[in-house]
Amino acid sequence: MASARFETRRLTSDAMFGVCAACAAVIVTLLLLVSGYLVFIGAGAINLSFFTDVPTGDVAQPGGMRHAIEGTLILLALAAAIGVPLGVASGVYLSEYSHEWLFASPMRFIADVLTGVPSIVVGILGYELVVVPVSRWTSNSVSFSGYAGAAALAFIMIPIVARTTEEMLRLVPxxxxxxxxxxxxxxxxxxxxxxxxxxxxxxxxxxMLAIARVAGETAPLLFTALGSRLLTRDPSEPFPSLTLQIYTYATGPYPEQKNLAWAGILVLLAILFVVNLLIRVVASRHAATRMGKS
Amino acid sequence: MPASMTHPHSHPQPGSDSRSDARPEARPEVAVRAPSALPRGGPASAYPIIDAIKRGETPTPRIHDSVRAEPVILAVNNFQLWYGQSKALHGITMPVAKGKVTALIGPSGCGKSTLLRSVNRLNDLIEGVRVEGSIDLNGNSVYARGVDVIDLRKRLGMVFQKPNPFPMSIFENVVYALRISGERNKKALADACEKALRQAALWDEVKDRLKASAMGLSGGQQQRLCIARAIVSEPEVLLLDEPCSALDPIATLRIEELIHEISSRYTVLIVTHNMQQAARVSDYTAFMYLGRLVEYGRTADLFQVPQLRETEDYVTGRFG
Incomplete structure (x- = not known):
């Protein structure tokens, strides 16, 4: 019967809609729960001293995270300074020059593989390629440094930036x-x-997507920047970062430090939020200028 | 010209066919002839030259004496071009008259754009292109070994089918050719910009917004901007590759008037699939077919008293 078949189709359609809507609802609820929980716990530990003070060494009064916030921003700036020119130049090569020269498709393949390499591997690479040689050269025992950390982060950024640049240049008429x-x-x-x-x-x-991606990385910094409790702006020393400080406090035994870790997570998320917002603004501006074309 | 007449290539672009309706009064110099009382079509043997070309031969083109009498700025000599295995141009030999407008016409795929892009060696960008023969620009070989392609292209200007202003300001678009040659003097740049925009009949429309993005201009304005950009460094030859095919009838009219005006200063080589346009803007016309030059002469002669039946039937829309 036609009407029975119609009934079945309608039921199937409704069922599919129900399943999709339920899935979406679950995901959104989870996201809201996570961020709500973060705000609920983390906001309590955020105060002025969180942004202005450095660790005291006293576990009952652990101070703030100014060193880690600054450290993360400096690390990101350094990583971008290394990674962006190399990445953009590689992208230009892939898009504009590679057909006249060699290596294009192996390079593209390697870039794609590198994008998926676990970040702990990048950390070990940074240790072997930067920390160890610098230690030998300066005859220090072990030269963990902000530069090494930035290099590791840059290493994650380069393939992302290169491939994005290539794709975007290919779209230029x-x-x-x-x-x-x-x-x-x-x-x-x-x-x-x-x-x-x-x-x-x-x-x-x-x-900016690449910067947002590396802003939350911890593993590449473990063997390179190492982390620091000091407010330092000298990247040739062991260097603080939000993620490392969160890792240290969260895995430690002291409740006051754990609270700071929660606050740190919240701040990190806020930074990522701002970066993503910037991306949206730039993207929509760009779309608007393109519009004038036709 | 009968308003109902259409030429044989019914392109969907608004700028081509609808023109004759929009502008009943054509420039009086040359009118496209309406089909005469001759029977339409006719047996294939009516076109021995076309038949020979289809068999793969390269018949000697019919070049009128009027062409040979002109001073030559661009000499194409037995020029051949291959895209990979397929041959696109067969032994093209044609002098281009200095200070005149020369139009290349012919059905799609006849190689007219390829020939145009050979003059500034833009075909070099395509992989697998091979050429033989020669093209000389004011006596300097274009394809000789050791020719600096960049210097060569600086001596030529080119305008493409679709307006392609760069995504920068109107001013920067116009002076682009000077900037890349290292001109820094602001006064010189501003003067050159104004002069080129005036010659391109765009100055009055954009003089108050030179800093605005060129992307905001209309299609016709963009194309006139591209012409200004192409003439700012006073090229020896201006190459126009179907410059009106993406434009509406009124914008097309303005471009045609513009071509007419700048032809007093520059040599123009224009590719068009619109025969009426060729008749309106050019002094000389070359008819090409399947990569061969068929007939080449004064536009008035080619459209009114062509020497070959092939040409006559093509320009009157009976074949092609």
Whole structure:
């Protein structure tokens, strides 16, 4: 009967809608629970001294996390300073030059694999490639440093930035390149003056995504930056970071330090939130300027 | 010209066919002939040259004496081009007259755009392109070993099918060619910008918003901007690759008037699939077919008294 079949179809459709809606509801509830719990526990430990004080060494009055917040921001800046130029340059190579030269597809494949490498592996790599050689060179016992930590973070950023840059440059219309070359521009001038600027918005989105990705990393820093209780701005020393400090406090025995860890997590999430918000703003601005095109 | 007449390639773009309706009064110099009383179509043997070309031969093109009498700025000599295995241009030999507008016409795939892009070696960008023969620009070989392609392209200007302003300000678009040559002098840049925009008949529309993004201009304005950008460094030849195919009839009209105006200063080589446009804007017309030059002469002659039946039937829309 046609009406019976119609009934079945309607039921199937309703059931599918129900399942999807239920799944979505579960996910959103979980997210809200996690962030609500974080705010509930973490907010209690956040006060002015959290942002202005450094660890005291007294477990009952552990002080604040100023050193770790600053440390994380400096580490991110250093990592971006190393990772962004290398990543963007690799992306330009892959998109603009590789067809005239070798290595394009192996490089692309390696970049894709590197994107998925567990971050603890990157930490060990940083230890072996930066910490150990620097220790030998300076005859220190072990030279953990902020530079080593930044290098490890940069290593995670490079493949992400490179692949995003490549994809975004490929989206730049061929007519821009032809137009520029036909006016007597060299290839380098074409890339620097026309191709890269017209993909600027989407590339910066990719860069910020990469920064957001490494902002929450702990494992790569364990064997490289090591962490520090001191307020230091010298990246050649063992260097503090929010994630490392959270790790240390959260795995320790003292309840006051555990509270600080909760607060640290909240601050870290806030930083990620701001970065993601920035990404959205840049992306929508970029979309708006593109609109004027047609 | 009868308003109902359409040329044989019914392209969907608004800028091509609908033109004749939008503008009943064509420039009087040359009118496209309406089909005469001759029977439509006719047996294939009516076109011995086309048949020979289809068999893979390269018949000698019919080049009028009027062309040979002109001073030459661009000399194409037995030029051949292959895309990988397939040959796109067969022994093209044609002088291009200095200070005139020369149009390349022919059905799709006849190689007219390929020939145009060979002049500034833009085909070099395509993998697997191979050429033989020569093109000389004012006596300097374009394809000789050791030619600096960048210097060569600085001597030519090019405008593409779709307007392609760069995503930067109007001013920066116009002076791009000067910037990449290292011009830093602000006064010189501003003067050159104004001059080029005036020549491109765009100055009055954009003089108050030179700093605004070129992306905000209309399609027709963008194309005139591209023309300004192409003439800012006073090229020896201006190459136009179907510059109106993406434009509406009114924008097309303005571009055609513009071509007419700048032809007093520059040599123009224009590819068009719109024969009426060729008739309106050009002094000389070359008819190409399957990578061969078929007939080449004064536009008035080619459209009114062509020497070949093939050309006559093509320009009147009976074949092609």
């Amino acid at each position: 061929k007519t821009y390149r032809e137009g520029s070359l036909a006016l007597g521009a060299s290839k380098a001038q074409t890339v620097l003056r026309v191709v890269l600027p017209s993909a600027f918005g989407s590339i910066s989105t990719g860069i």
